Amino acid sequence: MDWFKRAKEGLKPQKKKEMPELWLKCTGCGEIIYKKELEKNFNVCTKCDFHFRQKSSDYIAQLLDDNQFDEFNANISSVDFLKFKALKKYSDQLKAAVKKTGQNDAIRTGFGKICGYEVVICIMDFSFIGGSMGSVVGEKIARATDEAIKRHVPLIIISASGGARMMEAAISLMQLAKTSARLTKLAEAGLPFISIVTDPTTGGVTASYAMLGDFILAEPGALIGFAGPRVIKQTIGQDLPDGFQRSEFQLKHGFIDAVISRHEMKERLREILEFSTDTQVDEDARNGDLSADSISRLVSVTKMDEDTLDQGISTN
Numbered sequence: 001m002d003w004f005k006r007a008k009e010g011l012k013p014q015k016k017k018e019m020p021e022l023w024l025k026c027t028g029c030g031e032i033i034y035k036k037e038l039e040k041n042f043n044v045c046t047k048c049d050f051h052f053r054q055k056s057s058d059y060i061a062q063l064l065d066d067n068q069f070d071e072f073n074a075n076i077s078s079v080d081f082l083k084f085k086a087l088k089k090y091s092d093q094l095k096a097a098v099k100k101t102g103q104n105d106a107i108r109t110g111f112g113k114i115c116g117y118e119v120v121i122c123i124m125d126f127s128f129i130g131g132s133m134g135s136v137v138g139e140k141i142a143r144a145t146d147e148a149i150k151r152h153v154p155l156i157i158i159s160a161s162g163g164a165r166m167m168e169a170a171i172s173l174m175q176l177a178k179t180s181a182r183l184t185k186l187a188e189a190g191l192p193f194i195s196i197v198t199d200p201t202t203g204g205v206t207a208s209y210a211m212l213g214d215f216i217l218a219e220p221g222a223l224i225g226f227a228g229p230r231v232i233k234q235t236i237g238q239d240l241p242d243g244f245q246r247s248e249f250q251l252k253h254g255f256i257d258a259v260i261s262r263h264e265m266k267e268r269l270r271e272i273l274e275f276s277t278d279t280q281v282d283e284d285a286r287n288g289d290l291s292a293d294s295i296s297r298l299v300s301v302t303k304m305d306e307d308t309l310d311q312g313i314s315t316n
Helices: 035-040 056-063 090-101 135-151 166-188 229-236 247-252 262-276 283-287 292-315
Strands: 023-025 032-034 070-072 107-114 117-124 155-161 193-201 215-218
Touching: 023 035, 032 035, 056 107, 056 117, 056 262, 070 135, 107 135, 107 262, 117 135, 117 262, 135 155, 135 166, 166 193, 193 262, 215 247, 215 262
Parallel strands: 117 155, 155 193, 193 215
Antiparallel strands: 023 032, 070 107, 107 117
């Protein structure tokens, strides 16, 4: 008997359509943000000032004049010389990361101008295997440093990394010494090195070039340290203070020089470059496109840094 069979065919299930990701939830305050509005605001939450992680292309657009970035050594890529395999083969991870980011490794290096001042700039990308530092990252930073010395211009490195790349074993650890030695040559040439640390900057990157800057600037709320807070807590068996290893905490304890919002970063870099170089630039290029509102925000951020530092000194 066909009592339990349909006489007519029922509704056919339709394939689920993939909708574009138009909205994001802020990690800091839980606010639902329209993605395009977030991008217009430098990927910073308008409600709580939480700084979302950015791609290297975002930093290029925000910091360099006319979005002009003359990249060099873009074709250098990592090799799986150890035939490393964990849950995935390292070679497969590299292929997936290249496909995902459109880059050959976790850092881009090139020439550009900031308010008319020529610089060599290196920008790490956390989306490429966690921004991990392997042989290519170390080599590209070394070559970028050589270019800065050759052109007699400042060097800027924007860090975003989980540390040394374990899939390259001791070779990745050698990059700590390699990059540090090259930066010594930059200092001997009398050229400034500006280090900008973003969320997160940890492990071998913190133990080398990220903390060797003549000027060390950080974005608000960035995680900065060597080992992560969870590992430290398990090791010492004690609760950690609020905001531990965040940029404001590191400023209070003297590990960095300033905490600067993305909205003010370009202007603060202009001030540093004007102070630390003898280059003369056109007045219009030097002033950039600052509005009265951005200048007032800059003053408030500077005052905040001074108040935070004073509080840290009085506490200690």
